[in-house]
Amino acid sequence: MRKVLWSAVMAVALVAPALAHHSPAAFDRTKKVTLVGTVKEFRWQNPHTWIEVEVPDEKDKSKLVVWGVELTSPTYLIRAGWKSNIIKPGDKVSVVVNPVRSGEPSGIFVSLTLPDGRELLERPARLGTPESK
Amino acid sequence: MMSPMTIRAAAAAAAVSLAVAGCSTAPSQPAPAAPTQAEADAMAAGTLSALAPANLSKARPTPPFDVTSNWFIDVSQDPKAWHFYLPPYPKLTAAAQQEFDTSMKYDAEGKVYKDDIGQCWPAGLPLIMTRYWPMAMIQKPTAIYMISGFMNSVRIIYLDGRKHTAIDEIVRTYNGESIGEWQGKELVVDTIGFRGDHHWMDQDGPAIPAGEKLHIVERFRMVNDGKQLEIEFTMTDPDHWEGEWKSTKRFNRVVDADIQEVSCLPDLNQHLQSTTSKTQVFK
Numbered sequence: 093m094r095k096v097l098w099s100a101v102m103a104v105a106l107v108a109p110a111l112a113h114h115s116p117a118a119f120d121r122t123k124k125v126t127l128v129g130t131v132k133e134f135r136w137q138n139p140h141t142w143i144e145v146e147v148p149d150e151k152d153k154s155k156l157v158v159w160g161v162e163l164t165s166p167t168y169l170i171r172a173g174w175k176s177n178i179i180k181p182g183d184k185v186s187v188v189v190n191p192v193r194s195g196e197p198s199g200i201f202v203s204l205t206l207p208d209g210r211e212l213l214e215r216p217a218r219l220g221t222p223e224s225k
Numbered sequence: 226m227m228s229p230m231t232i233r234a235a236a237a238a239a240a241v242s243l244a245v246a247g248c249s250t251a252p253s254q255p256a257p258a259a260p261t262q263a264e265a266d267a268m269a270a271g272t273l274s275a276l277a278p279a280n281l282s283k284a285r286p287t288p289p290f291d292v293t294s295n296w297f298i299d300v301s302q303d304p305k306a307w308h309f310y311l312p313p314y315p316k317l318t319a320a321a322q323q324e325f326d327t328s329m330k331y332d333a334e335g336k337v338y339k340d341d342i343g344q345c346w347p348a349g350l351p352l353i354m355t356r357y358w359p360m361a362m363i364q365k366p367t368a369i370y371m372i373s374g375f376m377n378s379v380r381i382i383y384l385d386g387r388k389h390t391a392i393d394e395i396v397r398t399y400n401g402e403s404i405g406e407w408q409g410k411e412l413v414v415d416t417i418g419f420r421g422d423h424h425w426m427d428q429d430g431p432a433i434p435a436g437e438k439l440h441i442v443e444r445f446r447m448v449n450d451g452k453q454l455e456i457e458f459t460m461t462d463p464d465h466w467e468g469e470w471k472s473t474k475r476f477n478r479v480v481d482a483d484i485q486e487v488s489c490l491p492d493l494n495q496h497l498q499s500t501t502s503k504t505q506v507f508k
Contacts, residue, residue, distance in 0.1 A: 113375070113489065114343025114497065115429040117332060118504035135496065138487040139358070139375065142496045160498035165358065167374075167482060193335035198498035217357040219297035220477025 113139045119190045119200045127159050127199075131183045136176040138165055143179070143204075145187055147197075159197040161189055164214050172215040183207055257282045275368040275385055283385075285366055289410045290447040292362045292369060295483060296454055296476040298355040306474065307355040309458075310427040315466035321433055328432035331506050338432055338506045341423040345376075345489035349399030349424045350416060350441060351458055353378050355474060361484045369405065374484035382414050389417060397437065399424055412445035426460075426470075436464040452478050 129147035141163040149155040163169065166176075179185060184207050189199025204212045260268065260279035267273040273280050300306045317325055328338040342348050348356060358374035367385035372378070382403040389395070389404055395418040402418040421437035439462040446455045453475045460470045494500040 114500050115337045115340040117337050117429055118499040118502060120335070138485055140497060144496065160496060162497050162499060167485065192499045192502045192504055194503035196498060196502045198502055218300065219359055219482050220479040221301050
């Protein structure tokens with residue numbers, strides 16, 4: 093039952109507006125891109141945590157493209173099991189993002205799979221309600 | 226000339242007489258203290274600080290509630306509740322309508338029009354109240370200090386009876402100058418003195434400018450047994466809409482999280498590529 097409830101919470105999270113200091117309208121929420129690559133940098137900070145991931149260019153696999161991945165605030169990431177050292181440069185990860193509409197290598201975070209197979213998500217940016225515990 | 230001890234005794238007696246007259250002081254207020262010479266000079270000049278001991282310790286009626294807490298916009302009933310551009314809509318002026326229409330045109334193209342907050346300009350009032358970060362409020366007898374968990378934004382509501390600063394002396398800001406007054410079970414806050422550039426009534430969708438003539442009256446109420454704070458906003462800005470624009474928001478009391486330092490550092494947007502991508506329209 094608890095698992096079912098958590099799934100429901102995540103469903104709400106996926107349709108709720110993302111926490112951002114900027115407008116999220118730049119992102120295409122109908123599209124998902126899976127980035128399989130290497131962590132270049134991971135910055136645990138406010139107002140947003142971000143990850144830069146080096147991904148082989150689709151047209152020329154010998155070249156690397158750096159994708160910027162925007163996440164929510166550590167306040168909410170901690171509630172979803174994140175730590176400041178949960179990933180580090182050099183880690184092989186798979187990250188799913190909603191990309192910017194312009195086609196540039198930038199996206200807002202959906203999920204991340206760690207080298208050990210664990211999947212990390214976000215939590216809704218909400219406080220003061222039962223679901224925010 | 227009275228000795229300091231005589232002055233203190235006289236002040237204490239005055240406080241007692243006020244309390245007897247039905248003007249009781251809040252339990253948390255310190256006992257009235259004799260003003261120092263510096264405080265007396267500031268009183269004479271009308272510049273006594275809200276945090277001066279002589280101001281804090283003045284006898285005042287007990288306020289009906291204390292907002293001291295962390296608060297977070299309640300979006301449990303509607304994920305769009307943080308927006309201000311919700312019904313009932315005001316009728317926009319031609320200038321504001323032009324900005325609105327332009328923003329909607331770009332929105333339909335999947336672009337973001339003049340997202341100044343995303344470029345690290347302050348959110349300003351009213352939007353600063355409904356950001357997706359908690360807001361700490363600290364109530365003293367003379368003022369309420371609000372610190373947003375978004376960009377360390379500070380807002381002060383003065384409760385010590387002062388009037389608004391003269392218009393030719395006011396320093397315009399994005400949160401404006403707020404003067405509050407307890408009226409029955411409500412706190413009524415009057416705010417003017419806004420910056421009129423890079424200041425918007427909403428984000429992520431319609432662009433409606435907030436100008437220097439923006440005037441906001443807020444009615445604060447404690448509701449739901451103190452679990453929620455309700456604020457009814459009545460906003461006018463004759464340069465941008467006709468009549469009164471009303472909006473009521475509720476905020477949840479947060480007891481399991483504190484605000485954090487949140488700065489929009491010069492390198493922030495270098496790593497949030499969407500804010501500098503081709504999706505952004507700055508003019």
